[in-house]
Amino acid sequence: MPEPFSGTTTHSPITHHILSVLVENKAGVLARVAGLFSRRSFNIFSLAVAPADAHERFSRITIVVDAESAPLEQVVGQLNKLINVVEIRDLGSNEALERELLLATVHVPHQERDHLLESVADAGASVVDISDDAITVTLSGTPTALNAFEAMVAQGYPQCEIQRTGRVALPRLNNSATTA
Amino acid sequence: MNITGAQALIKALEQQGTEVIFGYPGGAILPVYDPIIDSSIRHILVRHEQGAGHMAEGYAQATGRPGVAMVTSGPGATNIVTPISNAYMDSIPLVVITGQVPTAAIGTDAFQECDITGITMGITKHNWLIKDAKDIPDVIAEAFYVATTGRPGPVLVDVPKDVTQSMVDWHDCPSPAELNLPGYHPLLEGDPEAVAAAARMLAEAERPVLYVGGGVLKARAIEALAELVRLSGAPVVTTLMARGALPDSHPQNLGMPGMHGNYTAVTAMQRADLLFSLGARFDDRVTGRLDAFAPNAAIVHVDIDPAEIGKVRAANIGIVGDARHVIEALSTASATLPRTDLSAWWKTLDGWRAQFPMTYEPAAEGAVLKPQAIIERLNALSPKDAIVVAGVGQHQMWAAQHWDYEYPYTWINSGGAGTMGFAIPAAIGAKVGHPGRTVWAIDGDGCFQMTAQELVTARSEGIPIKVAILNNSYLGMVRQWQEMFYEERYSEVYLSQDLPNYVMWAEAMGCVGIRVDRAEDVDAAIERANSINDRPVVIDFRTDATEKVFPMVAAGASNDDIMVHPTQQVGA
Numbered sequence: 001m002p003e004p005f006s007g008t009t010t011h012s013p014i015t016h017h018i019l020s021v022l023v024e025n026k027a028g029v030l031a032r033v034a035g036l037f038s039r040r041s042f043n044i045f046s047l048a049v050a051p052a053d054a055h056e057r058f059s060r061i062t063i064v065v066d067a068e069s070a071p072l073e074q075v076v077g078q079l080n081k082l083i084n085v086v087e088i089r090d091l092g093s094n095e096a097l098e099r100e101l102l103l104a105t106v107h108v109p110h111q112e113r114d115h116l117l118e119s120v121a122d123a124g125a126s127v128v129d130i131s132d133d134a135i136t137v138t139l140s141g142t143p144t145a146l147n148a149f150e151a152m153v154a155q156g157y158p159q160c161e162i163q164r165t166g167r168v169a170l171p172r173l174n175n176s177a178t179t180a
Numbered sequence: 181m182n183i184t185g186a187q188a189l190i191k192a193l194e195q196q197g198t199e200v201i202f203g204y205p206g207g208a209i210l211p212v213y214d215p216i217i218d219s220s221i222r223h224i225l226v227r228h229e230q231g232a233g234h235m236a237e238g239y240a241q242a243t244g245r246p247g248v249a250m251v252t253s254g255p256g257a258t259n260i261v262t263p264i265s266n267a268y269m270d271s272i273p274l275v276v277i278t279g280q281v282p283t284a285a286i287g288t289d290a291f292q293e294c295d296i297t298g299i300t301m302g303i304t305k306h307n308w309l310i311k312d313a314k315d316i317p318d319v320i321a322e323a324f325y326v327a328t329t330g331r332p333g334p335v336l337v338d339v340p341k342d343v344t345q346s347m348v349d350w351h352d353c354p355s356p357a358e359l360n361l362p363g364y365h366p367l368l369e370g371d372p373e374a375v376a377a378a379a380r381m382l383a384e385a386e387r388p389v390l391y392v393g394g395g396v397l398k399a400r401a402i403e404a405l406a407e408l409v410r411l412s413g414a415p416v417v418t419t420l421m422a423r424g425a426l427p428d429s430h431p432q433n434l435g436m437p438g439m440h441g442n443y444t445a446v447t448a449m450q451r452a453d454l455l456f457s458l459g460a461r462f463d464d465r466v467t468g469r470l471d472a473f474a475p476n477a478a479i480v481h482v483d484i485d486p487a488e489i490g491k492v493r494a495a496n497i498g499i500v501g502d503a504r505h506v507i508e509a510l511s512t513a514s515a516t517l518p519r520t521d522l523s524a525w526w527k528t529l530d531g532w533r534a535q536f537p538m539t540y541e542p543a544a545e546g547a548v549l550k551p552q553a554i555i556e557r558l559n560a561l562s563p564k565d566a567i568v569v570a571g572v573g574q575h576q577m578w579a580a581q582h583w584d585y586e587y588p589y590t591w592i593n594s595g596g597a598g599t600m601g602f603a604i605p606a607a608i609g610a611k612v613g614h615p616g617r618t619v620w621a622i623d624g625d626g627c628f629q630m631t632a633q634e635l636v637t638a639r640s641e642g643i644p645i646k647v648a649i650l651n652n653s654y655l656g657m658v659r660q661w662q663e664m665f666y667e668e669r670y671s672e673v674y675l676s677q678d679l680p681n682y683v684m685w686a687e688a689m690g691c692v693g694i695r696v697d698r699a700e701d702v703d704a705a706i707e708r709a710n711s712i713n714d715r716p717v718v719i720d721f722r723t724d725a726t727e728k729v730f731p732m733v734a735a736g737a738s739n740d741d742i743m744v745h746p747t748q749q750v751g752a
Contacts, residue, residue: 023363024362024363027309028297028298028301028309031298031301032301035301035302036302039302071490073490074487074490074491077486077487077489077491078487080486080487081305081485081487082306082363083305083306083326083361083363083364084306084363085363086362086363087363
């Protein structure tokens with residue numbers, strides 16, 4: 001497996017903070033959150049949103065914030081003022097369990113496929129679609145693992161389209177046994 | 181009981197205690213105007229929707245009760261965006277009801293459609309689009325609760341026409357405790373440990389300043405503040421939004437800080453070892469250049485809005501809570517503490533007060549009127565509890581500087597947003613809230629021309645406000661900046677000495693119009709205006725266009741570089 005991708009592009013996690021924001025699942029709530037970031041000059045690095053309970057009363061928005069664009073307390077303080085925001089958890093990278101999903105369509109001639117399939121298997125990714133001259137693969141995992149996989153694909157196969165979901169996160173459990 | 185959505189809306193407004201709506205009808209809000217005929221609520225028909233919003237703000241600022249405005253969709257709604265923004269900046273409880281096109285037409289670019297909830301998302305505490313008439317009582321109760329609690333502010337409720345036309349089984353508005361607002365929990369009480377620590381800092385400081393902002397007025401904390409001022413013995417500055425929170429005649433009141441604050445108030449903050457902020461937000465107009473602001477001061481910041489603490493200046497102690505509750509707790513905690521002797525600090529402050537009083541050069545005999553003198557005569561000849569409402573610009577600053585504010589809620593202006601044209605409609609709203617009080621709008625000629633048509637509203641609704649135009653034929657504050665910072669290159673600031681004819685305009689609107697050019701006519705005109713109570717009065721005072729507002733801290737400059745009046749400058 002290649003070295004974890006650490007550097008130069010938008011995927012660097014170093015200055016980022018994860019906010020897990022529980023909101024009322026009401027019309028316009030995403031616009032309220034996104035609009036707040038924009039008008040206060042806070043930068044969103046990634047954002048994922050989906051219902052958080054079976055009754056769809058609440059949604060959870062996982063926002064990766066560029067912590068250099070504004071003091072985190074200011075971001076949290078302003079977010080908290082939104083009436084539809086119920087709870088904000090600031091997850092430091094050590095306390096967060098993070099996952100992300102990636103889809104990549106790689107254009108690769110039939111005869112060169114084996115090498116790609118090997119790499120896909122090594123990374124724990126799987127093939128979800130296939131045609132004569134392209135393969136679509138998926139990988140879910142930690143952002144770090146996805147960074148590495150993305151770098152490998154992008155470097156080895158310039159003819160590719162990659163889409164990531166942005167990360168979702170929850171706090172680690174006490175006495176957590178997870179390693180990722 | 182089956183009623184229409186429109187009836188439900190009016191009924192809900194009645195249940196929330198609405199006594200007056202400032203509004204303007206139109207297509208999408210039409211159904212709601214029918215039940216108004218049968219309602220106990222007074223409706224005041226404005227001449228422009230912006231007027232409705234500012235009237236509701238003036239009413240709210242004068243009474244402490246939420247102001248309610250109602251307009252139609254599209255341009256009706258966009259015309260009230262400026263007042264909403266103004267209310268957001270100055271934390272004014274404002275409930276705006278807008279009509280909307282029928283739900284099925286939303287998103288189709290229908291006639292008079294606009295996305296007003298989208299437009300006002302960033303300038304309301306919250307807004308709602310009602311899609312089902314059965315939600316009306318709940319949403320209206322939520323709207324009033326959100327507007328009036330915590331840090332007050334504007335809210336907007338958008339109501340599509342089919343919703344107000346549909347039939348609904350009425351249920352009463354829920355009480356605050358019954359509201360379903362899982363994400364809204366304003367804190368009232370400050371953290372006791374932080375309060376105790378702040379009280380100790382205040383007792384131990386050698387050069388403390390109580391920095392009092394508009395939040396103290398919003399929290400109805402006047403008596404609490406007076407007690408803390410007494411116990412602490414500390415000097416007080418009252419910001420533009422807090423004029424009147426402590427009487428100007430109080431010996432500990434240094435007056436207004438900021439860009440046009442007086443020397444002692446500004447410099448006391450600069451030299452303080454403790455700035456004790458109560459309901460203020462370290463606005464750029466107060467701090468001047470931030471990295472040079474109060475460089476040696478520790479900061480205690482009391483605010484009901486947690487996001488204000490540390491937003492501009494890091495606080496040594498931040499206390500989140502309602503100003504009245506926190507100030508009372510501070511007084512309790514302070515009562516038994518030994519207090520540092522402040523006499524050396526007071527000696528310094530009194531020296532500044534003696535050397536740099538608020539001043540201006542009186543007009544020479546027969547020369548054109550000085551605007552500051554007009555304010556002083558208005559102050560002297562009007563009842564002590566008169567309400568003063570200003571627009572934005574030089575006249576606003578002179579009114580803040582040269583009127584003695586002895587009572588709370590007697591000074592109403594547009595602080596954060598700086599909305600020209602605020603004075604006349606806001607004065608009308610204040611007068612509606614306090615019909616027995618004298619209300620003076622102190623306005624500039626530029627501001628007057630923005631919203632003067634609301635004097636038609638005032639006359640036809642029987643709201644006899646008084647308007648003093650400090651008319652220098654210029655956009656005076658912009659002229660002042662061009663004189664001082666743009667090498668006297670005056671660009672687009674001259675209005676006209678002849679146009680409009682303010683006396684004729686006032687009389688065309690059913691008001692009494694008076695023009696004053698000479699010093700000897702000032703008192704008689706003011707006395708005549710104060711004696712007229714059956715219609716509005718407009719006095720066109722012709723004032724000196726070269727007069728500038730002093731003191732002044734230039735934009736972006738340090739408060740240490742405050743420019744005092746030329747007659748007080750070293751070597752003068």
